[in-house]
Amino acid sequence: MSIKSYKLYLIDLDGTIYNGEKKIKYAKEFVDYLNENNVDYLFLTNNSTKQPREVAEHLKKFDIETTQEHVFTSSDATKIYLESKGYKNLYIIGENGLKNTLSIFNHKNTEEDVEAVVVGLDRELTYDKLAIATKAILNGAELIGTNPDTLLPTAHGFVPSNGGQVKYLEYATSTIATFIGKPSRIIMESAIKLFNYSKNQIVMIGDNYDTDIMSGINSGIDTIHVQTGVTSLEDIDKKEKKPTYSIENLNKLVKKRRKNDY
Incomplete structure (x- = not known):
C-alpha cells in the first residue's frame, strides 16, 4: 500500500x-x-506530569534527538483550553508538570471562588484533595481531566492512571468531565x-x-x-x-x- x-x-x-x-x-x-x-x-x-523540556530530555535515553518545541502535552492543551474559557481561579489535582504549565492562573487551596477543577495524574492523591475538588464542582466549577487514560505502564507493570481519579469525581458529583487529551x-x-x-x-x-x-x-x-x-x-x-x-x-x-x- x-x-x-x-x-x-x-x-x-x-x-x-x-x-x-x-x-x-x-x-x-x-x-x-x-x-x-x-x-x-x-x-x-x-502525560501531564512532565513539561516539554523534560519529555525531550527523556527521549535522549532512546537516542531520539529533539527539542521541547517538538513536544505538546495534555497540560499544554489544558492551558489553551482554560485561556479560551477565560478562567482565572483553579483547583488543581496533579503533579509539578501540570502545575508549572498552569502557573499563569491562580491556584486555590480551598473550594472558594474556583472556576475550574483540573485533574491530572497525582501519585500523592489524598482524600482531602478529592474532597476540596468535589465541593468546588458542586459549587459550579467545571471538571476538567487532562487525559482519560485508565492505566499507566511502568517497569513493574500497569498502575492506575488519571482516568480513575476523574471518574471518582464524576461519580461523586454527578458531573461529566471535559477531557483534554x-x-x-x-x-x-x-x-x-x-x-x-x-x-x-x-x-x-x-x-x-x-x-x-x-x-x-x-x-x-x-x-x-x-x-x-x-x-x-x-x-x-x-x-x-x-x-x-x-x-x-x-x-x-x-x-x-x-x-x-x-
Missing part, C-alpha cells in the same frame, strides 16, 4: 517511539529523517492550530487505536497505525472505523519519504 507524504506528523510516544524503557526499532531513524529534512512534527502525549478533539485542534496546514496535509501516528487513532479520526485527519504497541493488526481488522494505514514499523515511512523527497 502506497503511503502519501504529509507536511505535519503528530506522533505518539509510548508504544510508537519507545515501549516503557525499551527502544523501538526504526523510531530513531524516522525522527532523524524528519529533523534532517526540516519536516514539521510534534510529539503528542497525554487523546482521543479528544481538544488536544488535536490545539496542536493543529500551532501550524498553518490544511487537515489533508496532517497525519496522526500511534499504536493505540482507542487514543491515537481515534483522536485522528475524531479530528478529520489521516491516521497511521504502527504495529509496535498496544493494538495489534488483528485488533484493527475488527474495528468498524479503520486507520488510513497500518504499518509494521516506522521504517516504512522513512523509505516512503526518501522516495518522495520534497
Whole structure:
C-alpha cells in the first residue's frame, strides 16, 4: 500500500517511539529523517506530569534527538483550553508538570471562588484533595481531566492512571468531565492550530487505536497505525472505523519519504 507524504506528523510516544524503557526499532531513524529534512512534527502525549523540556530530555535515553518545541502535552492543551474559557481561579489535582504549565492562573487551596477543577495524574492523591475538588464542582466549577487514560505502564507493570481519579469525581458529583487529551478533539485542534496546514496535509501516528487513532479520526485527519504497541493488526481488522494505514514499523515511512523527497 502506497503511503502519501504529509507536511505535519503528530506522533505518539509510548508504544510508537519507545515501549516503557525499551527502544523501538526504526523510531530513531524516522525522527532523524524528519529533523534532517526540516519536516514539521510534534510529539503528542497525554502525560501531564512532565513539561516539554523534560519529555525531550527523556527521549535522549532512546537516542531520539529533539527539542521541547517538538513536544505538546495534555497540560499544554489544558492551558489553551482554560485561556479560551477565560478562567482565572483553579483547583488543581496533579503533579509539578501540570502545575508549572498552569502557573499563569491562580491556584486555590480551598473550594472558594474556583472556576475550574483540573485533574491530572497525582501519585500523592489524598482524600482531602478529592474532597476540596468535589465541593468546588458542586459549587459550579467545571471538571476538567487532562487525559482519560485508565492505566499507566511502568517497569513493574500497569498502575492506575488519571482516568480513575476523574471518574471518582464524576461519580461523586454527578458531573461529566471535559477531557483534554487523546482521543479528544481538544488536544488535536490545539496542536493543529500551532501550524498553518490544511487537515489533508496532517497525519496522526500511534499504536493505540482507542487514543491515537481515534483522536485522528475524531479530528478529520489521516491516521497511521504502527504495529509496535498496544493494538495489534488483528485488533484493527475488527474495528468498524479503520486507520488510513497500518504499518509494521516506522521504517516504512522513512523509505516512503526518501522516495518522495520534497
